[in-house]
Amino acid sequence: MTNLEAVLSKELLRTNRSGAYSYSTLVDCNTRKYHGLLVIPVPEIDDDNHVLLSSLDCSVVQHDVEFNLGLHKYQGNNYAPKGHKYIREFDCDHIPTTLYRVGSVVLKREKIFQHYENRILIRYTLVDGPSQTKLRLRPFLAFRSVNDLCHENGVASREYQEIENGIKTSLYAGYPELNMQLSKKNEFVFAPDWYRGIEYPKEQERGYAFQEDLYVPGYFEVTMKKGESVVFAGCTSKIKPSTLKKLFDEECDHRPARDNFFRSLYSSAHQFYNHKKDGSYIIAGYPWFKCRARDTFISLPGLALAIEEPDRFELIMKTAGKALNDFLIGKPLQYDIAEIEQPDVPLWAVWAIQQYAHSQGEEKAFELYGELVWNIINTIESGKHPNIFVADNGLLRINGSSKAMTWMNSTVYGKPVVPRSGYVVEINALWYNSLKFVAELARFKNDNFASDKYESKANAIKQSFQEVFVNESGYLWDYVDNGVPNAEVRPNMIFAVALDYSPLETAQQKSVIYFCTRELLTAKGLRSLSPKSGKYTPYYVGTQNQRDWAYHQGTAWPWLGGFYMEAVMKLHKRSRLSFVHRQMVGFEDEMFYHAVGTMPELFDGNPPFHGRGGCAFAMNVAELLRMSKLLESYTY
Incomplete structure (x- = not known):
C-alpha cells in the first residue's frame, strides 16, 4: 500500500x-x-x-x-x-x-x-x-x-x-x-x-x-x-x-464475502443491475458505459441464471424484451436501451431465452417468451427489420461498411475500424441456432407443420453456411461481402461451435477450435485478431484514436473466452476438463489487479496481458459465471 x-x-x-x-x-x-x-x-x-x-x-x-x-x-x-x-x-x-x-x-x-x-x-x-x-x-x-x-x-x-x-x-x-x-x-x-x-x-x-x-x-x-x-x-x-x-x-x-473467485464474480454481477422508474436494466460496464441491448442479452444468462436468480432474469427481460418487441413492431422506443436496432440483437435475445429454457424448463420459457421469439423470427423473415436482409440462400446479410453493425463497433474519424458487412459469421450462426430453437418451440406446442417448416429452413441454411464460410484452410471467413471473403482469423467463428445448434459438421467444429486455440487463445480470453495479421495491434494504449484502432485488432476479450471454453467442453466433454480449469485460473489472477474483485473490459493481446478499458464489464463477468456453472455440471 x-x-x-x-x-x-x-x-x-x-x-x-x-x-x-x-x-x-x-x-x-x-x-x-x-x-x-x-x-x-x-x-x-x-x-x-x-x-x-x-x-x-x-x-x-x-x-x-x-x-x-x-x-x-x-x-x-x-x-x-x-x-x-x-x-x-x-x-x-x-x-x-x-x-x-x-x-x-x-x-x-x-x-x-x-x-x-x-x-x-x-x-x-x-x-x-x-x-x-x-x-x-x-x-x-x-x-x-x-x-x-x-x-x-x-x-x-x-x-x-x-x-x-x-x-x-x-x-x-x-x-x-x-x-x-x-x-x-x-x-x-x-x-x-x-x-x-x-x-x-x-x-x-x-x-x-x-x-x-x-x-x-x-x-x-x-x-x-x-x-x-x-x-x-x-x-x-x-x-x-x-x-x-x-x-x-x-x-x-448484507454484503457477501468476496474471499474467492466465484464470490467476487457473484458480488460483481450485482453491480450491473440498474433499477429505474420505467424498468430494470443491465449497465454494460463501468465507469462510462450505459445500458446497451446486445450486452444485456449476452450478459443476462450469466448475471442471473448462473447465480440462481431467475427472478432477476425475468425482471430485466420485462424491460429489455418489451423494448425489443416495441422496436420490432415499429413503436417509438420508450426505454433507455441503446443500440437496439443492431442486427444481431434479436438473435442474442433468442439465445438468452434459450439459456432460460435450459435453466427453468421449456414450458416456462415458452410461456413467458414464446411470443417474443416468434415475433423476432417473423420480423426477420418478412424483411421488416431495417438492418437485416434475408438472401435467396436463406442467410442473413447486413450493411456494415459505413456504420459498425456488430459487436466489433469501434470507429475512427466516423468510419468503422472493422467494416464487417454482407454475410457475417456469428450473425448467421445465431440465425441457424434461432431457427432450430423455434422448431423446438413448435414441437413443444405440437405444431408439427411449423416444426417441419423451420427444421427444413435450418437444414438449408446449414448447407448455405458451410458453402459461404468454410474455407480450405479449415477456419471460417469472418464475413463475406459481395462474394469477397475477409480472410482474417478472428474469434467470431467460435460461436458456430459454441451455440446449442451448430451449422458445422464435427470435423469442421474441431478445425475451428484448433485455429482459435493456435492463433487466438490467451490466458485472458480470445484475441480479436490473429497475430499473423498485418493489422495486429495487441496493446490498447495511447490516445483515444489509437485505442479505438486497437480495440478489435488483437486485444483479448474474456467473454469470447467463455464461449471458447463452452465450445471445447461441448465437443470434447470431460477429456478437456482440466484444460478448461486452467483457463479459468488465468482469470482468477485478475481479481487482484485493475478493479479488485471484478473483470475489466479487455486485455492486451500480448503478455503480460494488462487489463485495459472500463474497470468492470458485464459480459466478461457474466460469461465467467456461466462457465463456472457449466464446469460444475461437468464435474459433478
Missing part, C-alpha cells in the same frame, strides 16, 4: 441499483476524472453520471499538529499530503477497510456505498490512542459531469446551510444538494478554498485534459476517544444522524 507505483493501478468500485457508484484507487488517490466518493446520475441535467463528492481527506490532530491521511497528485509527479505512508493494513474481502497508524494513534476506516440510496457511508474507529483525539474531515467537491473537469470560478456557490450534525450545499444551479452529516455532534469550520492543479494521470495517458481544481468549503472537526466510532454520510438526502451507526451495521450484514 505504500508503493504508489504498484498500488495506483489497483482500483475499487462499489455501486448501487440507481447507476451511482463510488470508485477510486485503493489508497483513495483519484487518477481518473471518473473517480469519486459519490458519483450519481442527475437526470435533470443529462444522462451522464456526475461527481459530487470527489474525495474526503481525513486528518488526525494531536497536540495541535495535523497529520493528513489524504493523497492527491499534483503537477510534476508530486503527491501530497502522502497519507498513504500511514497505512498499515488494507482488506476488502468483506468491506473496504484501511488501518492507519499515526504515532500512538491507530485509526480504522471502513467504507460502504448504500444499496438503494445515493449515499456513501464511512466509519472511522479510534482503535488505539490518547484519551482524546481530534479528526478533521475535509470534503473535496466537484459537482460536474464525469466527462468534464472542474476549474476555479466565481460562479460556484459558497453558500451552505447547517443541518443536524452537518451541512448541505450545492455548487451550481440544477444540481441536487449534497448533505454531509456525522453520527456525532461536531464543529464545521467554514474555510472555503480551491485546491488547484489536481491531476488525473489516466486521462493524460488517453490524451484528454487531466488537470482540475476542486472546491473545499471547510472541514468537520470531531473529538473521539479510544474504541469510539463515528460515521460520515454523504448523500443527496438528509438522514437522522442517530441512525447512521445502525444503518452502517445493517449494510455490512
Whole structure:
C-alpha cells in the first residue's frame, strides 16, 4: 500500500441499483476524472453520471499538529499530503477497510456505498490512542459531469446551510444538494478554498485534459476517544444522524464475502443491475458505459441464471424484451436501451431465452417468451427489420461498411475500424441456432407443420453456411461481402461451435477450435485478431484514436473466452476438463489487479496481458459465471 507505483493501478468500485457508484484507487488517490466518493446520475441535467463528492481527506490532530491521511497528485509527479505512508493494513474481502497508524494513534476506516440510496457511508474507529483525539474531515467537491473537469470560478456557490450534525450545499444551479452529516455532534469550520492543479494521470495517458481544481468549503472537526466510532454520510438526502451507526451495521450484514473467485464474480454481477422508474436494466460496464441491448442479452444468462436468480432474469427481460418487441413492431422506443436496432440483437435475445429454457424448463420459457421469439423470427423473415436482409440462400446479410453493425463497433474519424458487412459469421450462426430453437418451440406446442417448416429452413441454411464460410484452410471467413471473403482469423467463428445448434459438421467444429486455440487463445480470453495479421495491434494504449484502432485488432476479450471454453467442453466433454480449469485460473489472477474483485473490459493481446478499458464489464463477468456453472455440471 505504500508503493504508489504498484498500488495506483489497483482500483475499487462499489455501486448501487440507481447507476451511482463510488470508485477510486485503493489508497483513495483519484487518477481518473471518473473517480469519486459519490458519483450519481442527475437526470435533470443529462444522462451522464456526475461527481459530487470527489474525495474526503481525513486528518488526525494531536497536540495541535495535523497529520493528513489524504493523497492527491499534483503537477510534476508530486503527491501530497502522502497519507498513504500511514497505512498499515488494507482488506476488502468483506468491506473496504484501511488501518492507519499515526504515532500512538491507530485509526480504522471502513467504507460502504448504500444499496438503494445515493449515499456513501464511512466509519472511522479510534482503535488505539490518547484519551482524546481530534479528526478533521475535509470534503473535496466537484459537482460536474464525469466527462468534464472542474476549474476555479466565481460562479460556484459558497453558500451552505447547517443541518443536524452537518451541512448541505450545492455548487451550481440544477444540481441536487449534497448533505454531509456525522453520527456525532461536531464543529464545521467554514474555510472555503480551491485546491488547484489536481491531476488525473489516466486521462493524460488517453490524451484528454487531466488537470482540475476542486472546491473545499471547510472541514468537520470531531473529538473521539479510544474504541469510539463515528460515521460520515454523504448523500443527496438528509438522514437522522442517530441512525447512521445502525444503518452502517445493517449494510455490512448484507454484503457477501468476496474471499474467492466465484464470490467476487457473484458480488460483481450485482453491480450491473440498474433499477429505474420505467424498468430494470443491465449497465454494460463501468465507469462510462450505459445500458446497451446486445450486452444485456449476452450478459443476462450469466448475471442471473448462473447465480440462481431467475427472478432477476425475468425482471430485466420485462424491460429489455418489451423494448425489443416495441422496436420490432415499429413503436417509438420508450426505454433507455441503446443500440437496439443492431442486427444481431434479436438473435442474442433468442439465445438468452434459450439459456432460460435450459435453466427453468421449456414450458416456462415458452410461456413467458414464446411470443417474443416468434415475433423476432417473423420480423426477420418478412424483411421488416431495417438492418437485416434475408438472401435467396436463406442467410442473413447486413450493411456494415459505413456504420459498425456488430459487436466489433469501434470507429475512427466516423468510419468503422472493422467494416464487417454482407454475410457475417456469428450473425448467421445465431440465425441457424434461432431457427432450430423455434422448431423446438413448435414441437413443444405440437405444431408439427411449423416444426417441419423451420427444421427444413435450418437444414438449408446449414448447407448455405458451410458453402459461404468454410474455407480450405479449415477456419471460417469472418464475413463475406459481395462474394469477397475477409480472410482474417478472428474469434467470431467460435460461436458456430459454441451455440446449442451448430451449422458445422464435427470435423469442421474441431478445425475451428484448433485455429482459435493456435492463433487466438490467451490466458485472458480470445484475441480479436490473429497475430499473423498485418493489422495486429495487441496493446490498447495511447490516445483515444489509437485505442479505438486497437480495440478489435488483437486485444483479448474474456467473454469470447467463455464461449471458447463452452465450445471445447461441448465437443470434447470431460477429456478437456482440466484444460478448461486452467483457463479459468488465468482469470482468477485478475481479481487482484485493475478493479479488485471484478473483470475489466479487455486485455492486451500480448503478455503480460494488462487489463485495459472500463474497470468492470458485464459480459466478461457474466460469461465467467456461466462457465463456472457449466464446469460444475461437468464435474459433478
